[in-house]
Amino acid sequence: MEISLLYSGVNALILLLILSSPYKIIQKPIDFGSLNLLPTTDMASTDFGRLQFNPPGSVLKPQTPEDISLLLSFLSSSSFSQVSVSARGAGHSIYGQAQALDGIVIEMGSLPLEIEVHKNGEMESGLSYVDASGGALWIEVLKETMKVGLAPRSWTDYLYLTIGGTLSNGGISGQTFKHGPQIANVLELDVVTGKGEMVTCSPTKSSELFYAVLGGLGQFGIITRARIPLQQAPKKVRWQRAFYDDFETFTKDQELLISIPELVDYVEGFVVLNEQSLHSSAVAFPAHLEFKPEFVRNGRFKVYYCIEFAIHVNQVESIHVEKIVKGISRMLSYMQSHLYSVEVSYLDFLNRVSMEEEILRSKGLWEVPHPWLNMFVPRSGIKKFMNFLMESISPNEFEGPILVYPLLSDKWNTNASVALPRAIETGKERIMYVVGVLRSINPAICKMDCLNQILHEHHQIAQAASRPHIGARQYLAHHPSRIDWHEHFDSKWTRFAERKAHFDPLHILAPGQGIFPRVIVDLQE
Structure with a gap:
């Protein structure tokens, strides 16, 4: 990887050397801990569509949501104003939506698989639900919940997609007329915003972020955990x-x-x-x-x-x-x-x-x-x-x-x-x-x-x-220009742009969608 071609400046070179190191290296004032940023970009350069091929500069394989937070916190408060970040789940996008040309792709499948089922009666609410990590596949969630005779209500036709991926788009199938899309079947989310903030949100707690992220095309934050309601699974x-x-x-x-x-x-x-x-x-x-x-x-x-x-x-x-x-x-x-x-x-x-x-x-x-x-x-x-x-x-x-x-x-x-x-x-x-x-x-x-x-x-x-x-x-839109995106969101555009300015003001996240150009910081101001 030609680092000098991707980022300019001595500080940028130091950052990438630190992030790509397999060892725990501390660079004051930021402790990068166990971050493992790799130059292995082949998988992150393509997707299911096979229409766009945009190689990132590096790939982050996080071990915890804190790793994601650390990276985004640094990028949102540093001079690295050209570096963008995309979260990649199962790579099932069509037009390069999860790619980040010369940026950083976060492989969500690297997070530890966590699927915890809570049955009716175990909680005060009396509602059965599952907590699943954002990089978990829906097939993995289904197999785990069915061990206790339960299952989510709303699905996509293809189950080898990640929780975070479908919730960032909508999630539809033949059950949607009855139960609504997958984004209407979420109780709570853990999200890392474009500013690196780790937030637990729901319809009653940090609700603006909760609704922004659902169907938000990855523009406002990265979903690291979702709480999904369950129902009795039929035989x-x-x-x-x-x-x-x-x-x-x-x-x-x-x-x-x-x-x-x-x-x-x-x-x-x-x-x-x-x-x-x-x-x-x-x-x-x-x-x-x-x-x-x-x-x-x-x-x-x-x-x-x-x-x-x-x-x-x-x-x-x-x-x-x-x-x-x-x-x-x-x-x-x-x-x-x-x-x-x-x-x-x-x-x-x-x-x-x-x-x-x-x-x-x-x-x-x-x-x-x-x-x-x-x-x-x-x-x-x-x-x-x-x-x-x-x-x-x-x-x-x-x-x-x-x-x-x-x-x-x-x-x-x-x-x-x-x-x-x-x-x-x-x-x-x-x-x-x-x-x-x-x-x-x-x-x-x-x-x-x-x-x-x-x-x-x-x-x-x-x-x-x-x-x-x-x-x-x-749906699962791809548009060539910001004007087209403006028309796509129509009356929702103003709210969409305001949410972006609040949760990802430097436009670090999801560059592959082509909605917001990266904000360049003038360090001399």
Whole structure:
């Protein structure tokens, strides 16, 4: 590592030599303790998207939250005004959001794994919860809580993500309509702010930081612990799939399902473009479905849709669940005789994407570029959006799922930082849809020009969809300029910027998001 190319000045050289030392070295007036800053930057230079490659100057592998606090305290009070810091969890971002070009990446997985379950009755509140370190994976939390028959309520589709990572973005899945996103299912957080302050916060204690960090894209602090409420874990899950050949009927039935949360525990859906998408993430379902769609009809591509819904099953409720499934089925308008059902363990259901991951890895299609586009679309604009989206897709060539499913606005806390469509935030609409265009690019087929064209198309789709006639908003957003970020947050921008000025005034944190340029300190003032 060419230190002199990364930072200027004798003091900077001393700092990096100290931080990269494996020994305990004291440099007055700062005691760096056991900080271990390494020049091993390969993993921190990339992410799941394989679209951005920004090598940091160094990587910090903290052993305690105090190590993170020490680093940020020093950087926020020193002359190192060009050094930025990103927290990296599982590295599952798409556009380099957790990278820090020439800066410092904190590997959150280096923190000791701490998962402590508190069962109902052990605490005065009578509420069961789990305390988990920010670098813990959701799969690790699930396995630990299920040892005592408990589980968190709200999930993401993929469980090999960190607690701190999903809470910094939102955390959504098919349970969100019922329990809200993961950021609405948090009791307490430990956070290290951009100033290096270690703060325990909750809805009633340091609440401004609590809500800033939730969905805050890592801009205000680094989550080192989260307290997550738990519920009784079901024994099994009855998992249903129903197929449709009409989009409006498909969305009508999805909205019917989310209107009966007392019966239904999970609702998602996806577009069936081709044979690959027909069987995508369908490991638990029969390999040869009776559903034999005609993807080309009269010389034109025909698109189909699939609703997934699930009902939790406890051992004593199997007969009751069967009655519920039959009752719900009679309410739906799916294609005749195309309803499929399987019963799987709760763990296998929540961990379903990992089975698909194994298949993609075996085909060499996991560690490839993923130019994903995720949108929140108001109900009033979903048909226009889907028409616009489908015009840009070649169904026979598309690889990966296109998810489409509804969420309810009243399950989101508007104090959190996450940006929602204006119609949702103002209460004009109660339903919005998640649309996830989750492409996997085969480098042998789609070269750089092809990939750039896809990225350009996605940018155009996002730009057009954000205009008033649709009113959509990006989720897991990526924007090229601060003006675009200003438009993204819309009426929330002023509060977002004020929170940044309070909790990270020098703009040290999360440079990969591209929201705030690093503040340069003039030492002569």
